Amino acid sequence: MTKNKDNNLTRRQALGLTAGAVAGGAALAAPALAQDAEPVIEWRMVTSWPKNLPGPGMSAQRICDRINIMSNGRMRVRLFAAGELVPAFEVFDAVSSGTAQMGHSVALYWAGKMPGSVFFxxxxxxLLPQEHTAWVDQMGGQxxxxxxxxxxxxxxxxxxNAGPTMAGWYREPVETLDDLKGRKLRMVGLGGEILRKLGVTPVNIPAAEIFTSLQTHVVDGxxxxxxWTDSALGFHKLVKYYYGPGFNKPNGTGEAIVNAVALEGLSPELQAVVEEACRVEADLALSEANAQNAASLKxxxxxxxxxxREFPEEVLAALKETSIEVLDIYTQKDKMARKIYESYIEAQGLLAGWSALSLGKNIAARS
Known part of the structure; x- marks a missing residue:
């Protein structure tokens, strides 16, 4: 297991101390002699991240480490950072084809292949992180x-989960809608399409190339x-205006994707190990992001x-109005995307009241 000061896992941490880890424990309970006779299952995980990038890169490594430990050595997953085996935006194809058995990325990168993927x-x-988890786990999203x-x-x-994001780094302040027009901004997903309608040119750039693109003025923001992650990539060395919150990404779910044939080839115990390793990371990463983002912002x-800074009300209102239009048009073009959209919106409508009461009112009350 890889160890460094940023990414150490004790055995206790790897198991996650969750009830679900009992499934992984079945593998640990097998007699040593029987396990010695079993060949080690070797998997490759490809990712969209630089190795050990704070946030998603660390999540990817911890999942590999956790599977290795929870399987008691019966499985070994080796991580390949973006570009080591496949480029950052080819992770899905690599897992689908069997080039790698596993990948770690974000679903919105596959929007060109599957428009509905952005919702995940x-x-x-x-949806905010807690709401998104409720939709996926409890309301039909999975x-x-x-x-x-x-x-x-x-x-x-x-x-x-990287949690709610920021809206980005800008060379110049944004005080009116006109200040956005004509700029080239690195923004992925539907947020980029919203900005396009407002006169911005969105550019999709892999994580490892963002700093250089900003430094060389390929993009304006x-x-x-x-x-936390933005600090690690050094954007603050180049520009000083940091806008938030991230209207475009109020949640930051990372995904592990597994080749279905490879997964079905595992024993039920090892399938449970893979699933539990991912579930533990979804919880751990969000708590880590909340703590580290708070410290890094300071x-x-x-x-x-x-x-x-926050966007002026005029700008935020235009972004929200445009987002409704973009989502409707976007999901009309693909039947599956529309099906996912309708489920997502239904969940958001149901969850909104409770979130406003349980989260919003509590935050307002303690201010």
């Missing part, structure tokens, strides 16, 4: 996700994740002179 990462003004990926021979799992402001 995030959509503008959409079944739709499985249905979407099944024709490609891929099984998806929630496997990380960039969005990626939250303060450092960015106090030590690096970063100016945190």
């Amino acid at each position: 990462t995030t959509v503008p003004f959409g 079944e739709l996700w499985d249905e979407l990926y099944a024709p490609f021979g891929v099984k998806p799992f929630m496997a990380g 960039v969005e990626f994740l939250g303060p 450092v960015l402001q106090e030590e690096h002179g970063v100016e945190v």
Whole structure:
């Protein structure tokens, strides 16, 4: 198991201390002699991230480590960072074809192949992390996700969460809608399509190339994740205006995708190990992101002179109005995307009242 000061897993942490880890424990209970006779199952995981990138890169490595430990050595998953085996945006195809048995990425990267995939990462003004988890786990989202990926021979799992993101780094302030027009911004997913309608040119750039693109003025601004990961990528060294919250990505679900044939070839115990390793990471990554984003935001402001701003009401209202139009048009073009959209919107409508009362009112009350 790879160890470093940023990414150490004790055996206790790897098991996750969840009830679901009991399934993985079945593998640990097997007699040593019987296990010695079994060949080690070797898997490859390809990712869309630089190795050990704070946030998603660390999630990918922990999943590999956790599977290795929970399987008691019966499985060994080796991680390949973006570009080591396949490019960042070819992870899905690599898993579908069997080039790799497993991948770690975000579903919105496959929008060109499956428009409905964006909903399983995030959509503008959409579900927050707790709401998204409720939709996937309890309100039919996982079944739709499985249905979407099944024709490609891929099984998806929630496997990380960067939490709500920021709206990005800008060279110049945004005080009116006109300030956005003509700019080139790194923004992926439907957020980019919303900006396009408002006169922006969205550019899709892999994580490892964002800093250089901003440094060389290929783009005028960039969005990626939250303060923790953004700090690691060094954006604050180039620009000082940091806008939030991220209207475009109110949630940040990472996915682990598994080749369906490879998964079905495992014993039920090892299938449970893979599933549980992903589930534990979905919970751990979100708590880690919340803590690290809070600490990093403070450092960015106090030590690096970063100016945190919110979009003016005029700009935010235009973004929201445009998002409704973009989502409707986007999902009209694809039957499966529309089916997922309707489930997502129904869940958002049901969850909104409770979120406003349980989260919104509590936050307002303690202010």
